[in-house]
Amino acid sequence: MVRRIPLRAALTVMATLLLIGGGWMWLRDSPLVRVRDVFILGVSSSQEREIRAALRGAALDMTTLHVRRDQLELAVARFPQIAEVRAEADFPRKLTIEVVERRPVAALEIGDRFVPVGAGGLVMRGVRVDEDLPVIRARRLSAESRIADARGLAAVEVLSKAPPELRSRVERAAFGRRGLMLDLHTGPDLVFGTRHEAAAKWAAAARVLAEPSAAGAVYLDVRIPGRVAAGGLLAQPPVEDTDPQVQPENTPTLDLQ
Numbered sequence: 001m002v003r004r005i006p007l008r009a010a011l012t013v014m015a016t017l018l019l020i021g022g023g024w025m026w027l028r029d030s031p032l033v034r035v036r037d038v039f040i041l042g043v044s045s046s047q048e049r050e051i052r053a054a055l056r057g058a059a060l061d062m063t064t065l066h067v068r069r070d071q072l073e074l075a076v077a078r079f080p081q082i083a084e085v086r087a088e089a090d091f092p093r094k095l096t097i098e099v100v101e102r103r104p105v106a107a108l109e110i111g112d113r114f115v116p117v118g119a120g121g122l123v124m125r126g127v128r129v130d131e132d133l134p135v136i137r138a139r140r141l142s143a144e145s146r147i148a149d150a151r152g153l154a155a156v157e158v159l160s161k162a163p164p165e166l167r168s169r170v171e172r173a174a175f176g177r178r179g180l181m182l183d184l185h186t187g188p189d190l191v192f193g194t195r196h197e198a199a200a201k202w203a204a205a206a207r208v209l210a211e212p213s214a215a216g217a218v219y220l221d222v223r224i225p226g227r228v229a230a231g232g233l234l235a236q237p238p239v240e241d242t243d244p245q246v247q248p249e250n251t252p253t254l255d256l257q
Helices: 007-028 048-059 069-075 150-160 198-209
Strands: 037-041 082-090 094-101 104-110 113-118 170-176 179-184 189-193 219-221 227-231 253-255
Touching (some): 048 069, 048 082, 048 094, 150 170, 150 179, 198 227
Parallel strands (some): 037 094
Antiparallel strands (some): 082 094, 170 179, 219 227, 227 253
């Protein structure tokens, strides 16, 4: 037999729940727990001051019981170098914000200006260009300020997978008759051909560049990562990049297998 709860008891329970819920809603946005101390971590770009000010302004309009991450993201939406914003509240007054930044991998040449580009071809306008960024060119940009042509995207993808110590040695990435070419300011230039197997090609280049046998080479052809071709003559005729498995004739190779 099911026992019925008396009407008065039921109403009492409902009133208690409403009071608790209303009290929580009041406390959640109460001045008693409004954010007062804001700590921001992970910002290092050239727009650091503006980013910190935007995040701090948004955070001070919140409470530690009602952190609105969407508002923090909206506050820094105009900064393309920011990939993610995380927040952790410390009751009753403290909020720590961690910023995850995108790192530029190249400098896009636009007329007489250079603009940083991140992985995926995102153009990071407003960010200062580092001197050691490789220079690339692109023919088209999308409405979302991303590189829109295949060659530009291929160059960015290859550079994004480079070991930092090697990427800093690249002066320019451009396409020629052998595909993608990387001009190094110290050591032989690199013939990548296409963007495919970029990580393996970088590993092959790093290994060969560390060997004494690579000294004096004008370029390293890493289109076949397991069999690197070292060219020592600047005047050697270029080879069409129609088949990535074809090696230049009369060129010494270094077997990495």
